[in-house]
Amino acid sequence: MRYEPIDSTLFLSNRKRLNSLIKPKSMVIVLSNDVVPSNADGTLGFRQNNDFFYLTGIDQEESILILFPDFPDENLREILLLRETSEHIKTWEGERLTKLQATNISDISKVVWTSSFESILRKLVFEADQVYLNMNEHDGADWKFQSRERRFITEFQQKFPLHKVERLAPLMRQLRVIKQPQEIELMKRAIEISAKGFMRMAKFLKPNVREYELExxxxxxxxxxRSRGHAFHPIMASGSSACVLHYITNNNICKEGEVILLDFGAEYANYNADITRCLPVSGRFTPRQRQVYESVLKIMRLSRNMIVKGNTMDKLRKDVGKIVESELIGLGLLSKSDVERQDPDAPLYRKYFPHGISHHLGLDVHDVGSRYETFKPGMVFTCEPGIYIPEEKLGIRLENDILITQKGNIDLMENIPIEVEEIEELMNN
Incomplete structure (x- = not known):
């Protein structure tokens, strides 16, 4: 892979922590992702199943992990199954992992080819009181898509109808939401690469550049x-397009006097960064643009201070809403009297700030984690306030990634320019 090798102790530790959460006499089966077809004989490329990567470090398709920590034969308590390579595959598709390479990456000594899966499964499954199977349980997932995991669940239940199946996803969410030190370092690397991309774009931007040129x-x-590319489809939204929250066309001309909203992030070793900055196309903010920008920056600073252990997403959202209301009144977008009379279940600020203030970040950009859970050390969140004024063709959003610690929090993007003076100096040097 493009990224530097990751110490296998991370994946060994992740498996040990998972084993401590499952019930006695349990088997766990985790599958890699499919290679998704596009058209004719093309594919959309491969992106590993994040739970599989979290437990193995293996970044290859057609792979399977079996865990059975209580199985009588110690040699069969951890098994990694890989697609068998050949000279034909090597000629047409390139090198695939050898068993020794897979062991070095994952710290799993028992590595076999996937052709052995059926025989191994039958040897183990009847000793298990329950089997943990995985599925994408993110509340934003497209559940109509028949993933490899969904197909396997159906197949397993048909073959072993009397076995009790347990949900693995809640356990993986419990583990993944608290980032390990090695994970934090990988995320910092993704952020570092993102910062370099931002600096490059800021120096390139000028009137009449097209958004896709910035991309x-x-x-x-x-x-x-050494990034594989974008953590998500980048948003390069100039002028009124900045008021479209998920604008990804990136086709318009950046015009003199406009502000462009840039929401992007690099992926590194499957871990993601998520950053938003706004740049004046002409190199200087107008007084009104600066006024709105400073309001969003103020909201961000105050919001960031609330992303600490013991808080909750619901309380954070409500407290930030009050700050946004105050700023919108100061900008002349809301009146104090209207705010005092508003329906508390439909606050007026939502017209200008319609999205959430934060989300978990990690192996997924919108990473696993319950929105109802109390914030804990080791969690990483975005902080992303915005104000969108379509009638002024102006949208401002700022976003940094925040690590919660025992003593407060750390802004992982504190060294990336964000102050008005920093932005203008960057663009004009």
Whole structure:
């Protein structure tokens, strides 16, 4: 892979912590993702199942992990199954992992080819009181898609109808939501690459540049720094497009006097960064643009201070809402009297700030984690307030990634320019 090798103790530790959560005499089966077809004989590329990667470090398709920590034969308590390679595969698709390479990556000594899966499954499954199977349980997932996991669940229940099946996803969410020190370092690397991309775009931007040219600059910087590419489809939204929250066309011309909203992030070793900055196309903010920008920056600073252990997403959202209301009144977008008379279940600020203030970040950009859970040390969140004024063709959003610690929090993007003076100096040097 493009990224530097990851110490296998991370994946060994992740498996040990999972084993401590499952019931006695349990078997766990985790599958890699599919290679998704596009058209004719093309594919959309491969992105590993994040739970599988979290437990193994293996970044290869057609792979399976079996865990059975209480199985009588110690040699069969951890098994990694890989697609068998051949000279034909090597010629057409390139190198695939050898068993020794897979052991070095995962710290799993028992590595076999996937052709052995059926025989191994039958040997183990009848000794298990329950079997943990995995599925994407993110509340934003497209559940109509028949993933490899969904197909396997159906197949398993048909073959072994009397076996009790347990949900693995809640346990993986419990583990993944608290980042280990090695994970934090990988996320910092993704952030570092993202920062380089931002600096490059800021120096490239000028009137009459097209949004996709900025995306190209960003992509170039990502790839040359060992990233596989974008953590998500980047938003390069100039002028009124900045008021479209998920604008990804990136086709318009950046015009003099406009502000462009840039929401992007690099992926590194499957871990993600998520950053938003706003740049004046002409190199200087107008007084009104600066006024709105400073309001959003103030909201961000105050919101960031609330992303600490013991808080909850619901309380954070409500407290930030009050700050946004105050700023919108100051900007002349809301009146104090209207706010005092508003329906508390339909606050007026939502017209100008319609999205959430934060989300978990990690192996997924919108990472696993319950929105009802109390914030704990080791969690990483975004902080992303915004104000969108379609009638002024102006949208401002700022976003940094925040690590919660025992003593407070750490802004992982504190060194990336965000102050008005920093932005203008960056663009004009």
């Amino acid at each position: 190209a600059e960003l992509t170039h910087e990502f790839l040359r720094n």
